[in-house]
Amino acid sequence: MTFEQQWIEYDFNPFILFDSSGKIVSLNAEAQFLLGSSNTATIFEIATLHASQNFGFKTTFMDLEFGRYKFFGITVGYENEDQLGIRLYQVPSYHFSKPKIDSGEIVNVYTLIDLCISTNSISSKATFLKDLDPSIPDVRLNTNLFVKLLNRIYSVCLDSDEITTKLFFRVGEHIKFDNKKYSLFTIMISSSNIDLSKSSSIDQLAEQNSVSVEIKDNYVSVNIPLITD
Structure with a gap:
C-alpha cells in the first residue's frame, strides 16, 4: 500500500469507489463501519444523483444521517464511465475519553x-x-x-x-x-x-x-x- 493509499485507508471520512453497476470496487476502513448502518445501494444512489454532469469532481453540502453517522457534505468524482467515487464528510458524533484499560x-x-x-x-x-x-x-x-x-x-x-x-x-x-x-x-x-x-x-x-x-x-x-x- 502506497503512502497515498494509506491516507485514504485511515481517513476519518468514509470513501467508496463503485463500478458502473453499483458494485463496490474498493473502500476504506471507515466506509466498512458506515455500511453496518447503511447499505451499498443507498450510498450509490446518493453518489449518482450528486455527480457532476461532466467528468470531474463535485462537492455538495447536505445533511445525511445513517445510524450514529452524520455527514455535512459529500464529494463525488469520476473520470470515466466505469468507476464512480464518493467521499462523505463526517460530523464527529461520539467523543470518548481514552479509558484506562486496567482501571475499574x-x-x-x-x-x-x-x-x-x-x-x-x-x-x-x-x-x-x-x-x-x-x-x-x-x-x-x-x-x-x-x-x-x-x-x-x-x-x-x-x-x-x-x-x-x-x-x-x-x-x-x-x-x-x-x-x-x-x-x-x-x-x-x-x-x-x-x-x-x-x-x-x-x-x-x-x-x-x-x-x-x-x-x-x-x-x-x-x-x-x-x-x-
Missing part, C-alpha cells in the same frame, strides 16, 4: 441497571420498562462512577409516566484505543419528559467514565466500549 472492574451491566432502576423508582410514580439484549457480556467499568452516571440520567426523566431502558449492541460500530478495536453497546433511557437543564452534569460524568452520551428531547443514550479484559 469486570461487572454485570444488567445488575447495575437493575440497581439504578430500583433506586430511582422509589421517588417516582413512573413505570419503568426494560428491553435488554441478553447477550451483553460482563464488561470493565468503574462501578461507582457508572452508577452515578445512570442515576443522573434517570433523575432527568422522573417526571415522565414511563421510562424505558433499552440495552443493545451497536452492530458494525467500533472504537479504537491503542490500536485495539472494541465493539460498542448502548444503554438508551427514554421518556416523554426530559429535563435538559441538567445535561451538562451528564456530559461531565460521561467523560469521567470514558464513555459517550447522546442527549435528545426524548432519550439519553450511553455508548460504551465493550472492554472485557
Whole structure:
C-alpha cells in the first residue's frame, strides 16, 4: 500500500469507489463501519444523483444521517464511465475519553441497571420498562462512577409516566484505543419528559467514565466500549 493509499485507508471520512453497476470496487476502513448502518445501494444512489454532469469532481453540502453517522457534505468524482467515487464528510458524533484499560472492574451491566432502576423508582410514580439484549457480556467499568452516571440520567426523566431502558449492541460500530478495536453497546433511557437543564452534569460524568452520551428531547443514550479484559 502506497503512502497515498494509506491516507485514504485511515481517513476519518468514509470513501467508496463503485463500478458502473453499483458494485463496490474498493473502500476504506471507515466506509466498512458506515455500511453496518447503511447499505451499498443507498450510498450509490446518493453518489449518482450528486455527480457532476461532466467528468470531474463535485462537492455538495447536505445533511445525511445513517445510524450514529452524520455527514455535512459529500464529494463525488469520476473520470470515466466505469468507476464512480464518493467521499462523505463526517460530523464527529461520539467523543470518548481514552479509558484506562486496567482501571475499574469486570461487572454485570444488567445488575447495575437493575440497581439504578430500583433506586430511582422509589421517588417516582413512573413505570419503568426494560428491553435488554441478553447477550451483553460482563464488561470493565468503574462501578461507582457508572452508577452515578445512570442515576443522573434517570433523575432527568422522573417526571415522565414511563421510562424505558433499552440495552443493545451497536452492530458494525467500533472504537479504537491503542490500536485495539472494541465493539460498542448502548444503554438508551427514554421518556416523554426530559429535563435538559441538567445535561451538562451528564456530559461531565460521561467523560469521567470514558464513555459517550447522546442527549435528545426524548432519550439519553450511553455508548460504551465493550472492554472485557
